[in-house]
Amino acid sequence: MDRMMRGINRFIREFKAIVKHPYFGYVFFGMMFLILLLLRNQGWVTISVINTAVIVMIYTVISLGFSLLLGFGGLASLGTAGFVGFGSFLMGYLHGVLNYSLGVTLVLSLSVALAIGLIVGFISLRIEGMYLAIITLGLGEILRQFFISYDTFTGGFSGRSFREFTLFGINFVSGDGKYFNMVYIIVVIMFVLAMIATINIIKSPTGRALLAMKNSDSAAQSMGISLIKYRLLAFVLSTVFALLGGMLYIMHTKFSYAPQWNLSFSLEILAAVIVGGAQSIFGIAIGVFLIFGLKISVLNYIPFFQANPALIVIFNGALIILVVMFYPGGLIRLLQTLKYIVVKRFGLLKQKWRRYRYGEDD
Amino acid sequence: MPGIDIAIRQILIVNAILFLLFFVIDIAFFRKKIKRPLYRGRLINALITIGILTMFVASIKVFTWPLLLQIFLLNTVDLCILILATTGVVLIFKTSVTTNFAQGMMATFGAFFATTVVIRLMAKYSGSQTLYLFIGLFSGVLVSFLLGLIIDVGIIRRGRHVSSVGKQMITMGLVMVLMGAIPVIFGSNPIALPAFSIDVEIFNIGEHILVIPVQNLYAIVITLVVLVILFAALRFTKWGLGVRATASSEMVASMMGVNTRAITAMSWAIAGGLGAIAAFFYASSGAQVQVASMVGVQVNAFMAAVLGSFSSFGGPIVGALLINIFSSIAPFYDGTWQVVIVYGIILLIVLAKPLGLFGKKTAKKV
Numbered sequence: 087m088d089r090m091m092r093g094i095n096r097f098i099r100e101f102k103a104i105v106k107h108p109y110f111g112y113v114f115f116g117m118m119f120l121i122l123l124l125l126r127n128q129g130w131v132t133i134s135v136i137n138t139a140v141i142v143m144i145y146t147v148i149s150l151g152f153s154l155l156l157g158f159g160g161l162a163s164l165g166t167a168g169f170v171g172f173g174s175f176l177m178g179y180l181h182g183v184l185n186y187s188l189g190v191t192l193v194l195s196l197s198v199a200l201a202i203g204l205i206v207g208f209i210s211l212r213i214e215g216m217y218l219a220i221i222t223l224g225l226g227e228i229l230r231q232f233f234i235s236y237d238t239f240t241g242g243f244s245g246r247s248f249r250e251f252t253l254f255g256i257n258f259v260s261g262d263g264k265y266f267n268m269v270y271i272i273v274v275i276m277f278v279l280a281m282i283a284t285i286n287i288i289k290s291p292t293g294r295a296l297l298a299m300k301n302s303d304s305a306a307q308s309m310g311i312s313l314i315k316y317r318l319l320a321f322v323l324s325t326v327f328a329l330l331g332g333m334l335y336i337m338h339t340k341f342s343y344a345p346q347w348n349l350s351f352s353l354e355i356l357a358a359v360i361v362g363g364a365q366s367i368f369g370i371a372i373g374v375f376l377i378f379g380l381k382i383s384v385l386n387y388i389p390f391f392q393a394n395p396a397l398i399v400i401f402n403g404a405l406i407i408l409v410v411m412f413y414p415g416g417l418i419r420l421l422q423t424l425k426y427i428v429v430k431r432f433g434l435l436k437q438k439w440r441r442y443r444y445g446e447d448d
Numbered sequence: 449m450p451g452i453d454i455a456i457r458q459i460l461i462v463n464a465i466l467f468l469l470f471f472v473i474d475i476a477f478f479r480k481k482i483k484r485p486l487y488r489g490r491l492i493n494a495l496i497t498i499g500i501l502t503m504f505v506a507s508i509k510v511f512t513w514p515l516l517l518q519i520f521l522l523n524t525v526d527l528c529i530l531i532l533a534t535t536g537v538v539l540i541f542k543t544s545v546t547t548n549f550a551q552g553m554m555a556t557f558g559a560f561f562a563t564t565v566v567i568r569l570m571a572k573y574s575g576s577q578t579l580y581l582f583i584g585l586f587s588g589v590l591v592s593f594l595l596g597l598i599i600d601v602g603i604i605r606r607g608r609h610v611s612s613v614g615k616q617m618i619t620m621g622l623v624m625v626l627m628g629a630i631p632v633i634f635g636s637n638p639i640a641l642p643a644f645s646i647d648v649e650i651f652n653i654g655e656h657i658l659v660i661p662v663q664n665l666y667a668i669v670i671t672l673v674v675l676v677i678l679f680a681a682l683r684f685t686k687w688g689l690g691v692r693a694t695a696s697s698e699m700v701a702s703m704m705g706v707n708t709r710a711i712t713a714m715s716w717a718i719a720g721g722l723g724a725i726a727a728f729f730y731a732s733s734g735a736q737v738q739v740a741s742m743v744g745v746q747v748n749a750f751m752a753a754v755l756g757s758f759s760s761f762g763g764p765i766v767g768a769l770l771i772n773i774f775s776s777i778a779p780f781y782d783g784t785w786q787v788v789i790v791y792g793i794i795l796l797i798v799l800a801k802p803l804g805l806f807g808k809k810t811a812k813k814v
Contacts, residue, residue: 162613162616212802213802214802216541217803219547220750224791228791232788235784235788349743353549356620360613360617397628399627400625401628403622403624403626404625410607410610411610411618414609
């Protein structure tokens with residue numbers, strides 16, 4: 087009996103240790119998405135929910151990279167769409183057309199991301215603030231023009247479609263949504279890995295250095311933080327995340343179209359990061375859901391919005407304005423406030439219970 | 449056209465030599481001094497000027513000057529549109545310290561209203577078309593003016609504590625709201641707006657015959673009048689003084705008794721009005737009024753403002769002029785890569801002068 091109790095205690099202790107682990111939340115989040123897929127395969131969840139989940143996960147990966155730039159580095163960049171498009175076309179061209187293996191494609195794409203990140207990073211060393219945002223906007227436009235004009239690479243105006251592929255020699259292609267399931271699982275894995283990578287970067291000296299840089303360049307430099315190193319690092323990381331997001335995107339949708347990677351996509355990613363809360367990982371996921379997922383998963387099914395589809399756009403815009411005006415720190419602040427209220431209420435209840443149980447203390 | 453390759457090669461070689469020259473001088477001479485000498489900036493200015501002049505000279509050699517002048521004259525309406533849009537963007541940047549992504553949408557709203565008014569009037573009465581166009585233009589400007597005022601009073605004023613990226617997001621939300629509202633109010637089809645005149649004016653310079661559409665003359669005259677009034681107001685009125693004070697520091701200005709709220713509201717309203725004129729001319733010179741019609745102009749306006757520097761009002765106009773000239777010459781060198789050429793040149797210039805061509809460095813407290 088004693089031994090059994092000790093065993094149970096130990097189990098509880100270990101369980102608590104697992105729950106307290108910093109990665110637990112992210113892995114749990116990923117597991118929830120996997121359970122969603124299981125539910126879908128049982129037919130309990132509609133396909134639109136699954137599509138929303140994939141889109142939210144892919145765009146969260148991109149936004150996480152962006153938040154490293156904006157929330158931690160304090161560098162606003164509006165060229166995200168170009169980088170995401172680049173990733174999708176690299177995947178579509180190298181793997182889809184030239185038949186390179188996935189590993190080679192990944193390595194080549196990462197080296198391209200490194201090169202682009204370094205270029206933009208060097209630009210950011212000279213140009214700052216709003217000027218940097220607009221110059222990167224120009225870079226995004228250059229990339230978009232490049233995609234439209236260079237049609238052997240991107241397919242031009244007809245777009246680049248992507249054929250289904252096999253992984254580890256197992257044939258997932260044979261209908262029944264097997265390919266879809268595989269991509270879903272890949273996306274979930276990349277999503278969890280991206281979140282874990284981000285939390286590691288944020289909590290490490292690199293993240294602290296980025297934060298210091300955001301608050302004041304000169305102060306950070308005088309503390310011995312190398313501006314050139316961390317600016318370049320921030321841009322390289324952001325570009326890598328964006329290119330990975332693009333690759334996941336073309337895997338999922340099997341299509342990428344040059345004119346779609348325009349300014350409004352970059353702005354939407356920026357909006358997702360700002361609305362959710364630029365320094366919080368879960369906040370960014372919420373922001374991405376609000377900007378990209380709310381329409382396809384919820385609003386399209388409300389009869390009022392079905393009758394007037396124009397109001398969906400207005401609703402989304404008004405939501406962004408209201409959130410930014412009243413919660414400048416992002417929606418995650420709202421959740422934190424709610425949590426604080428709940429904890430406070432719970433504490434009061436606990437006190438009341440104690441008073442009832444043990445009587446008033448004099 | 450023959451000789452294009454040679455011209456491109458000349459431009460590239462000259463500019464590469466300029467770059468090398470600067471790096472050699474910088475490393476051998478300037479970097480050795482303890483304090484960066486003042487004439488380093490002047491050297492950069494001189495080299496950029498030489499670089500741009502080389503482009504012009506090479507282009508004139510290949511395409512001959514009457515042709516280039518003709519192209520420029522045909523593009524004057526685009527220039528006017530770009531200058532008006534840029535001035536609006538800069539005005540808002542000065543007072544609210546944010547880039548207004550909704551500038552184009554506010555303008556389109558006004559242009560839609562103007563077009564509706566013109567079409568209603570023309571269907572009802574049979575009078576002079578020009579008069580109706582002027583009435584339409586005026587009403588569109590008025591609507592955009594009011595829209596800018598409402599946006600500032602209702603939204604931007606309440607979000608003053610928001611960071612400048614946050615304000616960008618507010619303007620992006622505005623873009624979405626207007627994008628949804630315009631089809632509901634004005635219908636979802638693009639509307640065609642008649643031009644002021646479809647005639648062309650023909651005149652001779654020496655033995656060369658040049659042509660300019662009368663529509664462009666209208667655009668030039670109206671833009672000039674508006675700009676002269678605006679610059680006079682900025683220079684001589686109390687509002688202009690207030691704008692300049694708010695631009696340097698909103699808090700200090702308000703402590704000195706400047707009514708920064710009214711100043712900001714007026715700036716938004718005037719920016720809306722300027723945008724409406726631009727969108728009106730954009731629509732009436734061939735293009736139709738569409739929801740997304742001003743997006744390209746707006747991006748160009750941002751680039752022009754960065755090229756000329758946000759810190760002055762004259763600089764962005766020069767930036768707009770340069771962008772207009774670049775983008776009218778670029779298609780002759782290579783049609784498909786026009787955007788890449790123009791934005792590439794701007795990127796290089798801004799890399800050389802990070803605060804824009806006419807930017808002044810402001811001292812910052814650490």
